[in-house]
Amino acid sequence: MSGPGMNRLEAWAPDGVPEVVAGDDLAELVLAALGDGADLADGDVVCVTSKVVSKAEGRTRVGDRDAAVDEESVRVVARRGATRIVRHRLGLTMAAAGVDASNVTVGSIVLLPLDPDGSARTLRREIRERAGVNVGVIVTDTAGRAWREGQTDIAIGAAGLLVAEDFAGRTDPHGNPLHVTLPAVADELAGAAELVQGKLSGRPVAVLRGRADLVLPPGEDGPGAASLVRPDGGDLFGWGAREAVVRALAGADADRVPFGSPAPAEELAAALDRLPDADDRTAVAAVCFAHGWRIEEWDRARAGR
Structure with missing residues (x-):
């Protein structure tokens, strides 16, 4: 939301999303948590964690975590003791290929969705068909950052959203030309969503309001979060x-x-x-x-x- 002389971004994460299992209708669960869609407006951005997407799509299994990391990895980028930073089959560079053993039944593991952008497109379409609102959708996951301690959430899937704002060729208020300024706004929104979701509160869904300018018209899904992944060899740090x-x-x-x-x-x-x-x-x-x-x-x- 915005007004004269100000910009405002609102973020909230509802309670009440039950434990998700394979075969669940994710759109139904999301809309139920959001007042059957009444809490949504055109231009909102709905963020869902990759974990609940994976659970609904049957990407949970009982088995060996190391074997799953091998299965999901294209190659090892760096190894420090038991920690492996790998290039995931989706092109993401991340610890343990995103294979997670938290917030899941003991002895089980969760793999990333097979196609996070596709999952985001499906959820966006279902929300529009059932609730009649045009929203952007982001599938989020947690990732570490080179050179900095800690983790933050990033967008690994997106639909109906400009995932990056290209300022190249523009000038700043002082007249300086901008050459490579490209804010990854989908990642920024994912990080904002995590602030209200929390890690242990059981709130896998968040809504962000105030950046309707980033949400695309119905029927236009955009390039998806995959467009933020640099090709192998295009990164200055392809190896540890x-x-x-x-x-x-x-x-x-x-x-x-x-x-x-x-x-x-x-x-x-x-x-x-x-x-x-x-x-x-x-x-x-x-x-x-x-x-x-x-x-x-x-x-x-x-x-x-």
């Missing part, structure tokens, strides 16, 4: 610090992609200049590999100068 050293020294072709596109020759040359021994072919090969080059390619490039 220790893993990057080992992978570069090993030089397996399967490990190339996370290092990104080949660097310009000038950048590689500058990196090689930092080696204490320029004749150490093992070190030169590892640095070349980390920059997307083979040592033979570098030798030929130098010879052609």
